[in-house]
Amino acid sequence: MLVFTDERGAVVLIEDELARALGFDDPDDAVGDPLAATLGLAAAEAEALLNEISASGGSRYRLAQLRNQRTGRSWWVMASGSAAVAEGRFIGADITLTPPAYTLSADYLSHRYNLRQLAELVRSRLRDGSGLVISEEKEKELGSYFAARMLALYVLVVRMAGRDLGATLEEKVRRLNRERGWSMEMRRGRVTFGEADLPPEAWREIAQVAHAYAISVTSKRIVARELAELDVNFSRTTVQRATLYGLRTDV
C-alpha cells in the first residue's frame, strides 16, 4: 500500500484501502495531514523515515506500527520509501507499507516503481466500478492511463507549488467539465467518471488543460520527466493509443 508525501511530510496521496484501514471514511480526509498523524506513528519515527528518504534517496525496510485513528487498533507493517525528485531535487517521499511477511524486491526503493503503483492504484479504482462506462478493456486501459496522468500531474503540482495550486488545477478541470457538460470529476487528484461517456475530445482537452497548467507553475522539463517515468508503466500499445487520442499533449 502506498502513501505519497510532499517535502515536508504532509500526505499528498494515500491509497484508498490504506486510508480506510487507518479509520478514514473518505481517503481525501487524510490528505494534507502530517504523515505521523495519518499513519498513527510516533512523530520521531515518521521524521526519521522522511529524513532517511530525503537524505539518501530511499530508506531501508523498517518495522512500523500503524494505528487506526478511530478504533485505536494497531498493527505492524514493513515501511520503505523512495524519494520523488525533480531535476535531482527532493520533492517528496513515496512510502510503501507491506505486511511484514511479504517478500520485498529492490524495486520498492525506486520512484519509478511507485509511479507504477500509482498507475495500478488508478486501474483498480476504475475496475472497482467507480462509474466508468466503457466496455472494452483497451478503453479501460486508456482511461487508466488518462487518470494516472492526471493524478501524477496533480501530485507534481502539489509537491512543487503547494496544495492551493493543486486545488486550482482541479478547479480548472471542473470548470472545463461544467462548461462543456462532460461528466467527470477530479478531487484530490482522483479522477472519477460519470454515467455518460466522455467524447474523445474531452479526454484530449482535459489532459491539455492539466498539462499546460502543470507546466505554467513548474516547467516543461520537470513535467516531461515525471510523465516519461509514468509512461514506462503502461504498455507500448496503450501509450501509442494515448498519443493517437491526443492524451499525451507533451509529445
Add this chain to the structure above:
Amino acid sequence: MVILRQDRRSFRFAVGAVAVWAAFSLAYILGPFGGDSPTWIANIGTLLGAWSVAVLAMLLWRAYAPDEVGRRVWLALFLGFLLWAIGDTVWAFYDLQPGGEVPYPSPADVAWVAGYPFLWAALWMRYRSMEARPGRRQWLALALIVPAGVVVFGYVLWPILTYSGYDRLIEQALDALYPVGEFILFTGAVLVAVAMHGGRLSFPWRIIALGIIVLSLADLVFAYATWNDLYVIEGTPNAITILADAPYMGAYAAIAVGEYVLGRLEGAF
C-alpha cells in the same frame, strides 16, 4: 530551508553569498583602507550583487523553452535587473569621482525607473500564470500588505506629494515614484510566494520576495535619509547611511540565492 540541507551546491552558494555580503558590510562599516574606502566598498559590493542577480536571471530565462510562461517571466526579470545593474553602475561612476556629486536626476535614475515596469510585469505574469484563488493565506498577506502601504503612503509619499519646496517637478515625481515602485514589487513578490506556500518552489520565491522587501526598505531608508540630509555620500558612513547601504547589498545577495536555488530546482544550473 530543506533544499539548502539537501543540495550542497545551493547550500554552498547561499553560504558564499552571505559571507561575501557580511565581508563587504563589515569592511564598509569599519573602513579599513582609509577615508574613501567605505564608498568604494559599498559601490563594489552593490555592483557585484546587482550584476550577479542580472546574470542569474539571464541564465534562468535561457533555461526555459520559448513557449513557456517561465521564459517570459524571467526575460522580464532579467531586463528589469539588467537596467537596475546599469543604474547602479552609473551611480557608482558618479559616486566614485573625487569630490564628485551625483546629479539628481541622473542617467542612473533613467535606468532604475525603466527597470520597474519589467519587474512589475514579471511578477504579475508569474502570479497570473498560477491562477491562484483568493484563499486564507492570500487574505492574510493582504492584511500585511495594506498596513505597509498605509505606512509608506503616510510617512514617505504624503510628505513628498505635499512638499512645496521642489524646484523641479521631475525631482518630486522621482521621489514619489521610487517608494510606489518598491511597494508594487513588494506586493507582487509576497503574493507569488504566498500562492506557492507548501510547495518546493515556495522557498526560492520566498527568498526572492525577502530580497525585494529588504531592497524596498533600504530604498525607503535612503529616501528618508536624503530627504533629511542625513545620507553621507563620501567619507565615514553614519548609522542611517549604513542602514541604507548594507541592506541594499544584502538584498541583492538574497535575490541571487533565491534565483540560484530556483535554477537548481528547475534544472537550469
